[in-house]
Amino acid sequence: MSDPHETQAHTPVEDSLRLVMDALARHKLVEELVHKQEAAHPELPRHELVESLVHKQNLADLSKKLDGLHPADVAYILEALPLDDRLLVWDLVKAERDGEILLEVSDAVRESLIESMDNRELVAAAAGLDTDEIADLAPDLPKDVVQELMKSLDQAKRAQVESSLSYDEESVGALMDYDFVTIRADVTLEVALRYLRFMGELPPHTDKLFVVERDGKLIGTLPLKRMLVHDPEAHVAAVMSDDPVLFHPSDEAADAAQAFERYDLVTAPVVDAQNRLVGRLTVDVVLDFIREESEQDLLQLAGLREDEDLFTTVWKAAKNRWLWLAINLVTALIASRVVGAFEGSIEKLAALAALMPIVAGMGGNSGNQTSTLVVRGLALGLINKDNARRLLTKELGIALLNGSVWGSVMGVVAYLLYQNLALGGVMATAMLLNLLVAALAGYLAPAVIERTGRDPAFGSAVLTTFITDSMGFFIFLGLATVVLL
Amino acid sequence: MSDPHETQAHTPVEDSLRLVMDALARHKLVEELVHKQEAAHPELPRHELVESLVHKQNLADLSKKLDGLHPADVAYILEALPLDDRLLVWDLVKAERDGEILLEVSDAVRESLIESMDNRELVAAAAGLDTDEIADLAPDLPKDVVQELMKSLDQAKRAQVESSLSYDEESVGALMDYDFVTIRADVTLEVALRYLRFMGELPPHTDKLFVVERDGKLIGTLPLKRMLVHDPEAHVAAVMSDDPVLFHPSDEAADAAQAFERYDLVTAPVVDAQNRLVGRLTVDVVLDFIREESEQDLLQLAGLREDEDLFTTVWKAAKNRWLWLAINLVTALIASRVVGAFEGSIEKLAALAALMPIVAGMGGNSGNQTSTLVVRGLALGLINKDNARRLLTKELGIALLNGSVWGSVMGVVAYLLYQNLALGGVMATAMLLNLLVAALAGYLAPAVIERTGRDPAFGSAVLTTFITDSMGFFIFLGLATVVLL
Numbered sequence: 001m002s003d004p005h006e007t008q009a010h011t012p013v014e015d016s017l018r019l020v021m022d023a024l025a026r027h028k029l030v031e032e033l034v035h036k037q038e039a040a041h042p043e044l045p046r047h048e049l050v051e052s053l054v055h056k057q058n059l060a061d062l063s064k065k066l067d068g069l070h071p072a073d074v075a076y077i078l079e080a081l082p083l084d085d086r087l088l089v090w091d092l093v094k095a096e097r098d099g100e101i102l103l104e105v106s107d108a109v110r111e112s113l114i115e116s117m118d119n120r121e122l123v124a125a126a127a128g129l130d131t132d133e134i135a136d137l138a139p140d141l142p143k144d145v146v147q148e149l150m151k152s153l154d155q156a157k158r159a160q161v162e163s164s165l166s167y168d169e170e171s172v173g174a175l176m177d178y179d180f181v182t183i184r185a186d187v188t189l190e191v192a193l194r195y196l197r198f199m200g201e202l203p204p205h206t207d208k209l210f211v212v213e214r215d216g217k218l219i220g221t222l223p224l225k226r227m228l229v230h231d232p233e234a235h236v237a238a239v240m241s242d243d244p245v246l247f248h249p250s251d252e253a254a255d256a257a258q259a260f261e262r263y264d265l266v267t268a269p270v271v272d273a274q275n276r277l278v279g280r281l282t283v284d285v286v287l288d289f290i291r292e293e294s295e296q297d298l299l300q301l302a303g304l305r306e307d308e309d310l311f312t313t314v315w316k317a318a319k320n321r322w323l324w325l326a327i328n329l330v331t332a333l334i335a336s337r338v339v340g341a342f343e344g345s346i347e348k349l350a351a352l353a354a355l356m357p358i359v360a361g362m363g364g365n366s367g368n369q370t371s372t373l374v375v376r377g378l379a380l381g382l383i384n385k386d387n388a389r390r391l392l393t394k395e396l397g398i399a400l401l402n403g404s405v406w407g408s409v410m411g412v413v414a415y416l417l418y419q420n421l422a423l424g425g426v427m428a429t430a431m432l433l434n435l436l437v438a439a440l441a442g443y444l445a446p447a448v449i450e451r452t453g454r455d456p457a458f459g460s461a462v463l464t465t466f467i468t469d470s471m472g473f474f475i476f477l478g479l480a481t482v483v484l485l
Numbered sequence: 486m487s488d489p490h491e492t493q494a495h496t497p498v499e500d501s502l503r504l505v506m507d508a509l510a511r512h513k514l515v516e517e518l519v520h521k522q523e524a525a526h527p528e529l530p531r532h533e534l535v536e537s538l539v540h541k542q543n544l545a546d547l548s549k550k551l552d553g554l555h556p557a558d559v560a561y562i563l564e565a566l567p568l569d570d571r572l573l574v575w576d577l578v579k580a581e582r583d584g585e586i587l588l589e590v591s592d593a594v595r596e597s598l599i600e601s602m603d604n605r606e607l608v609a610a611a612a613g614l615d616t617d618e619i620a621d622l623a624p625d626l627p628k629d630v631v632q633e634l635m636k637s638l639d640q641a642k643r644a645q646v647e648s649s650l651s652y653d654e655e656s657v658g659a660l661m662d663y664d665f666v667t668i669r670a671d672v673t674l675e676v677a678l679r680y681l682r683f684m685g686e687l688p689p690h691t692d693k694l695f696v697v698e699r700d701g702k703l704i705g706t707l708p709l710k711r712m713l714v715h716d717p718e719a720h721v722a723a724v725m726s727d728d729p730v731l732f733h734p735s736d737e738a739a740d741a742a743q744a745f746e747r748y749d750l751v752t753a754p755v756v757d758a759q760n761r762l763v764g765r766l767t768v769d770v771v772l773d774f775i776r777e778e779s780e781q782d783l784l785q786l787a788g789l790r791e792d793e794d795l796f797t798t799v800w801k802a803a804k805n806r807w808l809w810l811a812i813n814l815v816t817a818l819i820a821s822r823v824v825g826a827f828e829g830s831i832e833k834l835a836a837l838a839a840l841m842p843i844v845a846g847m848g849g850n851s852g853n854q855t856s857t858l859v860v861r862g863l864a865l866g867l868i869n870k871d872n873a874r875r876l877l878t879k880e881l882g883i884a885l886l887n888g889s890v891w892g893s894v895m896g897v898v899a900y901l902l903y904q905n906l907a908l909g910g911v912m913a914t915a916m917l918l919n920l921l922v923a924a925l926a927g928y929l930a931p932a933v934i935e936r937t938g939r940d941p942a943f944g945s946a947v948l949t950t951f952i953t954d955s956m957g958f959f960i961f962l963g964l965a966t967v968v969l970l
Contacts, residue, residue, distance in 0.1 A: 013747075014866050021871050072747035080867040082875050193713065202710045205751065207692060224709050225687045228678065261776060262498075262557035264689065264769035266751055283768050284749035287775070291746060294779030295861065301786065302857035303850065310862050311875060314882035321854050321883070325891055328850045332843040333898065339842070340902070343835035350828035353838035357824070357845070357954070358817040365788065365813045369806050372787035376780065377795050381499050382565040386506050390567050390796060397799035398806070406810055413818065417825070469842070 013073045016065070020077050023062045024085050030058070063092040071097060075104035078113070082311040087116050098125035103133055108309030110140055123148050131157045132177040132279075135164030163249075163278075172256050173249030175289060176270045176279030179203035182212045183236055185219060190232040192222070205282040207266040211240045216276040218269050220244060246271055247281060253289055254379075260286045300458045303328075331466040335360075338470050342477035345485055351418050352480050355427055358410060359476040363434035363468030366402060370395045370442025371460040378446055378456055392443050399439035400432075407431035426483050430476035434468060437475070441467040498558045501550070505562050508547045509570050515543070548577040556582060560589035563598070567796040572601050583610035588618055593794030595625055604630050608637070616642045617662040617764075620649030648734075648763075657741050658734030660774060661755045661764030664688035667697045668721055670704060675717040677707070690767040692751040696725045701761040703754050705729060731756055732766055738774055745771045785943045788813075816951040820845075823955050827962035830970055836903050837965050840912055843895060844961040848919035848953030851887060855880045855927025856945040863931055863941055877928050884924035885917075892916035911968050915961035919953060922960070926952040 066074055066089070074093060078086050078101070090113055093101060098117075102110055102125060114122065122145045126134055131153070138146050138161070150158055160178050167173025181202060183192050192209070196202065209227075211220040220240035230239050245263050247256050247270045259265065260283060270279040299307060303324025308317055339346075339356070346353050374391070377383040383391065411428030415421055445463040446456035551559055551574070559578060563571050563586070575598055578586060583602075587595055587610060599607065607630045611619055616638070623631050623646070635643055645663050652658025666687060668677050677694070681687065694712075696705040705725035715724050730748050732741050732755045744750065745768060755764040784792060788809025793802055824831075824841070831838050859876070862868040868876065896913030900906055930948040931941035 017866075017869075021869075025871075070748060076747075076865075076867075079865070080869070080872065082872055196713045197715075200714055202714065204749065206710060207751070224713065225691060227713070228681045228709065229685055229687065230682075261769075261772050262561075263555060266690065266692070266768065283751065283772070284746075287746055287768070287772060290772070290775060290779075294775075294782070297779070297783060298786075298861070299857060301783075302853045304854055304857060308858060310858065310867055311872070311879065314879060314886055317879065318883050318886045321851070321887065324854070325847065325850060325887060329843070329847060329891060329895065332846040336839045336843050339839040340836070343839060346835040346838045347832060350831040350838075351825070353831045353835075353841075354821045354824040354828060356838075357842060358814070358821050360842070361817040361954075362810065362814060365810060366806070368787045369789055369809070372784060372789060373793060373795065376783065380561075380564070381502075382561075382795055384502070384506075384565070386510075387565065387567055387796070394796065394799060394802065398803050401799055401803045402806065402810060406814060410814070469846075473842075 013069075013076050016069055016073055017077050017080055019065060020062065020089065021081075021085075023058060023065070024081075024088065027058050027062075027088075059092060062089070063094075066093055067097075071100040072104045074101050075109075078105055079109050079310070083112060086112065086311075090116065095121065095124060096128060099127075099129045099133070099137075102126075102137060103129070106307050106309070107140070108307050108312060112309060112312075114140055114142075119145050119148070123152070127152060130177060130179060131160035132164050132179075135161050135174075138165060167249055170253050171249060172247045172251040172253055172270055172281060173279070175253050175256070175285050176247075176249065176281050177203075177285070178279055180267075180269070180277070180280040181206060181209045182277065183209045183222060185211050185213070185235070185237040185240065187236055188232065189227055189230055189234050189236065189239060192227060192236060193232065205267055205284060210269050210277055210280075211236055212277050218244075218246065218271050218275055218277045221269065244269065248272070249278060254293065256281060257286050257290050257293075261290075297457050300455075301461060327462060331462065331469070335466070335469040335473055338473045339477065342473075342481060345477055345481045348485055349423075349480065351414075351420075351423065352477060355414055355423075356473055356476050359427070359430050359434050360469045360472030362406060362410075362431060363438040363472045364465045366399065366435050367438030367442040367464040367468045368461055370399075370439050371445055371464045372442075374443055374446045375456045375460050378450055388447075392440075395439040395443055396436060399435040403432035403435035407435070420484075422484055423480070426476070426479045430472070430479050433475050434472045437471045438464070438468045441471075498554075498561050501554055501558055502562050502565055504550060505547065505574060506566075506570075508543060508550070509566075509573065512543050512547075512573075544577060547574070548579075551578055552582075556585040557589045559586050560594075563590055564594050564795070568597060571597065571796075575601065580606065580609060581613060584612075584614045584618070584622075587611075587622060588614070591792050591794070592625070593792050593797060597794060597797075599625055604633070608633050612637060615662060615664060616645035617649050617664075620646050620659075623650060652734055655738050656734060657732045657736040657738055657755055657766060658764070660738050660741070660770050661732075661734065661766050662688075662770070663764055665752075665754070665762070665765040666691060666694045667762065668694045668707060670696050670698070670720070670722040670725065672721055673717065674712050674715055674719055674721065674724060677712060677721060678717065690752055690769060695754050695762055695765075696721055697762050703729075703731065703756050703760055703762045706754065729754065733757070734763060739778065741766060742771050742775050742778075746775075782942050785940075786946060812947060816947065816954070820951070820954040820958060823958045824962065827958075827966060830962055830966045833970055834908075834965065836899075836905075836908065837962060840899055840908075841958055841961050844912070844915050844919050845954045845957030847891060847895075847916060848923040848957045849950045851884065851920050852923030852927040852949040852953045853946055855884075855924050856930055856949045857927075859928055859931045860941045860945050863935055873932075877925075880924040880928055881921060884920040888917035888920035892920070905969075907969055908965070911961065911964045915957070915964050918960050919957040922956045923949070923953045926956075 074097070078089060081089060086109070098121070102113060105113065117125070119142065122141055126137055126141065126149050129137070134149060150161065153161065164174060181196070181199070183195065206224065208221045208223040210218060211222055212218055220242040221244040222236055222240045226239050245259060245265060245268050247268060249270055249272065260268070266283045268281045269277055270281055272278050295307070303321060305320055305323060308320055374383065377391070407428040410431055411424040414427040415424030441464045445467070446460040449456040449459045449463065559582070563574060566574060571594070583606070587598060590598065602610070604627065607626060611622055611626065611634050614622070619634060635646065638646065649659060666681070666684070668680070691709065693706045693708040695703060696707055697703055705727040706729040707721055707725045711724050730744060730750060730753050732753060734755055734757065745753070751768045753766045754762055755766055757763050780792070788806060790805055790808060793805055859868065862876070892913040895916055896909040899912040900909030926949045930952070931945045934941045934944045934948065
């Protein structure tokens, strides 16, 4: 494997995007001009030669420009282009780079690119990749392409792909690669150095060698840094670190990512239950994982189930968003029935209808502040049964304080608007009570969702808002009915 | 600098937390028992000796346990403990480890720990740190502690701290360290290797040396991997990569983080305008930056301005959340006045009050799906003036589709609930129109906020929801007034 980043100049990628878009615009302009000319003067001979020359030159320049870019930068440009332009650019990319670029684009864009390729091209694109990379790509490829690919691999590599595919997507096994250098403990650093020189090139990110016994059991790691500064006569066993941070393929990727952050790792060995070395985890994969997870959290909060290609079809995007809208329609409908139960009160005092969204809305905002903190605390493992009660007490205390302050403010505003003292009192009391409900809901919702085995980051906001909406309407309209009518 | 992670065993940190909490519980139990004994039998002599022995043994065990943990793990335990327990554990941590642990905890917890220390302890804790780490800590330290610290540094180091402090918090300058190894281009690898061996230890994360000229100008980088596999007789100039990815101190940290992701970097040089080497960026710092940024995004979405210590005081937490609640109170109040304008209609048909939150709520959900995608597209630099119109067209298309589907569903539901065909029609039309408004709002809100120089991730949700709420009420109640009454 080559290390393109080490020789790649740092050209701001936005500039490259602008260049590509300009070239595409010129390309379209020429096409348009020729068409116009044809339409205006159908009697003239077509300047086919001129046309195709200009076109070809333009596209050849563009192709050259793309060749000079890092795969990740080409991927970025493909992400930013509408579908037709994207496929035009994709055609200009050298076929041997297709594989590494497919690895870099988002799932949504990858799908659109793969759709445009035939099986032969797909097999060729994937054949140049490492086994862990093939496994990353495989779920998005047509079945017969995967079969053909597998046939083209030797047995050891096929086993690696199969093993990578067998692990859960969120596990260490799915993220690890097989690109490591092993060494025996009983040789000297001198011998180890000679061995490396003999290899000629080290896998990307290699910051340490893995020290194994004859049966493949891991007994330590040898950082390159130590090889460089220690006496070449020393034995590996004397210089290696014999208690390295290591992972198992079934470990959760999120836990491994946390360990990389905590212990500032660059690479780490992955071993099986018998402590045999089976793979390697590297910081670049961990970095991508962390970024993807956090983006997914943000997208999921808005109910976008999958990463959406910015320029996908209306139909695909709508499907992606339906579940969320459906869930929210149901919760809104239930909250609406709560209001429906008090229609008699609202007929008598329409001010209630104007004020009730404030009670519900403030409860929702306040409740989601609590639930966000609880979701984060759960994710970081900071909340357990010993400190949970303290946390709830604190949140209720904040709700009491905020409910008194903002409830009073709204009570006064309601009184000033409607010159009705009792209405002001109901408003203030309802705000206070709903903020207490919100604290409880924001605290309980994530815990309940986690107990069902789901990700609390996803459902907590809906559940909390549902409770604060319904209860907000109920408390405010109920109090008003009792006190005012 | 030592590299604690390379020799640190991987003990699941949750287990350590449990051990510490158990020890603290035992500690409290003993105290309680002794107090009870005293209260019940004031005539008996106090078993002071026994008591203090048990205490001391318990705490000594705990202290030993903490000594064996990685600083990041101690930090995690401190985060998970309520304030009084936290300070008890903090007292048990060896003073010489205070500095590195303060660097690992969150800002909120750091504040609580620093408050518990006197100036002498703080100076001692910070004195053992690198200059870039001192600069990280300085903003949280009392002024006189910083002054004393600066006095204790030699001139070169003081200049480094001052330079780090002079950069914007979100810039490369604030993240870089000064821990790099430089080499000249005209020496052989053999000489370079001898030089490293002479140094005895390399800074953490060193994966490459920086090749500089006599005047400090950077001319290339020499990856350790290449040093190991190339002929020792070769010159550095022949082996180095002469076009490395590099940064300037004023570059935005977020851009640098993206470059680390794209080009899979472990370390990168930072140079000034004259191309002189001034610092180094490492992947561990970038990883922390990415994690912190994404956490901040999530917290800000819920209106938590700063990271909140889970067990902070009610007063501090309430203040942290006020701005958000105040903003939402104002927007809710304005939306409420829109409803207020239609109180006459609501008096005549109270069903409107029950149905109007559905129109507003669905608009809010749908609008925030659009704004989330736009915010993300803007952050990744994927949206520009050439493709923006296409994006808006797509979003309006989705709104048209979803508005027709869900509007029809709700129209039928409204008809079934109230047996009023016209009401069903108004409901369906209002939903469709508000979803179109939502698409426009979700598309424009982030762009408008970005133009004011603020972070669209923060304000887009409030602004979008404000528009969809107010317009949802207005469209639905307005239509109903015209059509039904």
